[in-house]
Amino acid sequence: MSNLLTSRQAEELHKSLIAYLSSCGYTKSAQAIRDELHLPETTFDAPTSKKYEGLLEKKWTSVVRLQKKIMDLETKTQQLQHELDNATPSSLAARKNHDPTTWLPRAPARHTLQSHKNPITCIAFHTIFSTLASGSEDCTIKIWDHELGELERTLKSHTKAVLDVDFGGPRGNTLLASCSSDLTIKLWDPADEYKNIRTLPGHDHSVSSIRFIPSGAAGAPLSGNLLASASRDKTIRIWDVTTGYCLRTLRGHGDWVRSISPSFDGRWLISTSSDQSTRLWDLSQPDTNAHKQTFMAHEHVVECCAFAPPASYPHLASLAGLKKPPPASSSAEYLATGGRDKLIKLFSTNGICIKTLSGHDNWIRALVFHPGGKYLLSCSDDKTIRCWDLAQEGKCVRVVEAGDHFVSCLRWAPGVFREVGVNGEANGRVNGSAGGGANGVKEDGAKQEQIRCAVACGSVDLNVRVFSA
Template identity: 55%
Template sequence: MSQILTANQAAELHKSIVAYLSSINASQGAATLREELQLGEGFDEATSKKYEGLLEKKWTGIARLQRKILNLEGQIASLQAELDAAPTTRSKQSQNPENWLPKPSSTHTFESHRDAIRCIAFHPVFTSLASGSDDYTIKIWDWELGELERTLKGHVRAVSGLDFGGQKGNTLLASCSGDLTIKIWDPSKDYANIRTLHGHDHSVSTVRFLTSTNNLLVSASRDATLRVWDVSNGYCVKVIRNDSWIQDVSPSFDGKWLVSGGRDQIVKIWDASTGEHRAALLGHENDIQCCVFAPPASYKYLAALAGRKSPPSADSSSEFIATGARDKTIKLWDSRGLLIKTLTGHDNWVRGLVFHPGGKYLISVADDKTIRCWDLSQEARMVKTIDDAHGNFVTCVRWAPVANADTAVDANTANGAPAKPNYQCVIATGSADSCVRIFT
């Protein structure tokens, strides 16, 4: 018995050999082999005809595969030679996290929702990602392994906003919905719904923790208000009134300031502690869909764009703002109301914005199904477009969590060398195609 072939495979081979010998008129050899292999009367002439030619087909098939293998090996060798000959400076640049931009193809595609994705949020510590959908559910994924961990049910309308936050060591997930409620979920208790916040009179558009390590949460609503909540007890501690539907709100990195935008086409900056209106930015010609403060790492590029001689202090948290709207444009502003630059290129509503933690790039997503990357060091020129990033409108984008500043300080910094980047090169996008994609 062959040590490689199974019993069935060996029997098929034996019959093929006997049939081949019969077909070339080697009847004596065929008869001898039949006798040695103990092929009984069941292997008659009709059966032998079925096996004729099988051996030649297998043999010629192997020859074709060998030729294909040789051709592919030649192509691999040629491509490797091209890679080896590529300039080393380009290779170094691609390895520098400050120059990282998403590749055209995603690392993972998550498919489980039954309707459009509205919002996504990364867990600040673990490799968990939450997605909210028009199917009324929240799903928790492991974005590194590409696996669905659980589905959260509780809202009775579309889930419109998500964010992780809360005190250090006690991370919570906040969600909001068209059902007028905000729900708080505890990951440490299998994502149990531990609190539901009531107070808004219309659909809640979005929720954001003021910082990733405190219990204050801000929500924006179609009832034309911003509300600040203490999630530890569920109380609304402040109501900020606007003139029309607020579709997005984002806090500054220290939680001291809020920027909002919506149906009235005005971007507004608010003092988070007092609720006072600090500035109004006018320029968009349609509803504002997204707004975000620039991180201090972007100040040197945005200050140059604004014509300033030197960038503002990194301690200042509300110097520059980016906004996207249904007028298909992105606008860059300073906090005093000066429009620095209008970025054009999207062919449909701009839905989401995120700054690269290294400060050099702004990344946008839109209903034109694209992801676009803008280089702030080159006067905010569009340097990369990922067409058909999704099969439908791209509705949201988030960057993986950035570690606290003190985690980036190490021996290299103490010796005068640059600090290591304290961020991961990972973004997530959600879409009306019901999919979440991870780009790493």
């Protein structure tokens, strides 16, 4: 008698064996087992044999299914253990209490927004409200309530693919800007049912990226009115959104300018290009002297860029081998770039590459620094969002499955100011979309930006996904 089976279980196993061998035509083997077990015909007749005939096979296949389930659970356990091994006490606390400074997105998405007919190319959060705009190759812009997960309206005016969108503009008067392969930039007024209030022509090719320049740029009293655009015509243009005039044109790139990103005070601008370079521009200087630095480290098209917020300076200074971080008042100390070489490069603005982050299996499409300063988020054509811990020398601590196809864009909801009496002050994005105050930096000793735990991405699978705490 087996030590593992009860007498009843052993009896059922023996009968199942005899029934299985009989049904397969192995009558001698079946009879031998019957004789050994002293099972006469009276106690194990034909109907009883029929009853046990398929039992052994059923048990066998269920065991195989259970083995597969066990293997899947073991894999999941390994992934969770990996997360635990790479977690810090602060990140564990964040998961439990949603500490905004260390919160990271986690699958599944809270909302999957579906309405576009073609791949999503760009997304942008409203500076104050729970509004999210998405642009697509279907030539439309969709306006969503990202907290409710509902479509509010569709904007139609572009005649070709919408390539980028951004919220911003003069204080107290937030606008939505969009740009397209139809060579135009359009301005929409959220306060007037998203009426198309102005079209800005001027670029000679597709307009690939636009960003409102935050208030506070040195020597630029109208900075809240300024919009920067990048184009396949190799130029960057700066526009006054109140008049629609192009104020200046920055030249230097030798190919398609793919993306731009302003510093939180609006003084600096970085741009990436198909010429495999990233350039740093000082907008307080005249056009002839605006170009300050060229970063050459990628071996393919540089798709995206982002200025590091001051809250990340201590971590990045450590990576750069500095004992003391730069002052938090400085707006352009470090930046990140991502390219088609599947690499993320971290630079100090003197042109030195301080770290290369590898892990993505395809083109990197967008980069976002966590407002808390500890992490960098990236999205890629490998269908994932990756979270890199700058305090652990840029170690990848989370991989979020973020789409069924290429993930094309990624944005973090801008922070909201506490103790703000006027709409314009919060809206003016004094700190830009990456936010200076979003990093916990107090401003004027009174206002402090509160981090919003919301991240959105768009994919070629036609879906916009919103991850929130």
